[in-house]
Amino acid sequence: MDRTRLRADCTRCAALCCVAPAFAASADFAIDKPAGTPCPNLGADFRCGIHDTLRERGFPGCVAFDCFGAGQHITQVIFGGRDRRAEPGIAAGMYALLPVVRQLHELLWHLAEAAERTTGPLRAEAGRLAADVERLTHAGAATVAAVDAGPHRTRVGELLERVSVRVRAEHPGPDRRGADLAAPGPPRCRPRRPGCAARTCAGRACAAPC
Numbered sequence: 614m615d616r617t618r619l620r621a622d623c624t625r626c627a628a629l630c631c632v633a634p635a636f637a638a639s640a641d642f643a644i645d646k647p648a649g650t651p652c653p654n655l656g657a658d659f660r661c662g663i664h665d666t667l668r669e670r671g672f673p674g675c676v677a678f679d680c681f682g683a684g685q686h687i688t689q690v691i692f693g694g695r696d697r698r699a700e701p702g703i704a705a706g707m708y709a710l711l712p713v714v715r716q717l718h719e720l721l722w723h724l725a726e727a728a729e730r731t732t733g734p735l736r737a738e739a740g741r742l743a744a745d746v747e748r749l750t751h752a753g754a755a756t757v758a759a760v761d762a763g764p765h766r767t768r769v770g771e772l773l774e775r776v777s778v779r780v781r782a783e784h785p786g787p788d789r790r791g792a793d794l795a796a797p798g799p800p801r802c803r804p805r806r807p808g809c810a811a812r813t814c815a816g817r818a819c820a821a822p823c
């Protein structure tokens with residue numbers, strides 16, 4: 614399965630992830646932003662004005678976010694390249710699709726990974742599930758918006774569990790299920806002060822001028 618289209622291509626998107634979701638000022642975002650409102654850092658060219666300094670400026674959530682290609686799929690495929698700014702009436706419909714298509718694309722990503730890591734009936738099952746999910750992503754906007762991804766997540770999760778058992782049997786090693794693999798990092802402001810320009814966060818004791 615080709616995962617190319619599941620990789621975010623911001624050049625073919627209309628900055629949906631910088632407009633559609635709401636942000637809450639926190640360790641991940643420096644500001645509050647209501648859903649459906651462009652981030653103040655977003656330019657008219659749909660590019661982020663602080664892309665090179667997102668972490669330092671208090672937006673690590675933007676760095677971590679991955680739409681799995683949902684943005685360009687909604688913009689170019691489901692809405693045929695139409696511009697939400699020229700047609701404000703379509704904007705809400707585009708925004709509503711982002712969480713749905715993102716979940717479906719994430720499932721496709723994991724199914725592709727599963728297919729690569731196994732053979733025989735398990736691989737065939739991964740292919741069938743992927744075809745089902747793929748079909749959903751090509752339905753019309755109204756149909757996609759009404760998709761409940763939950764049952765699909767359950768079916769895919771059950772298959773991934775079986776693939777995992779097979780892979781672990783073939784490649785024995787430490788079982789790290791449930792382990793906290795995140796390396797301890799420097800203390801972080803919670804929330805980081807909006808506009809903070811400090812390159813190294815010193816946490817709540819921060820004395821950097823804002």
Ligand code: SF4
Binds near residue numbers: 660662663
């Ligand atoms: S900070 Fe940049 S990447 Fe993050 S939402 Fe705003 S415009 Fe988008």
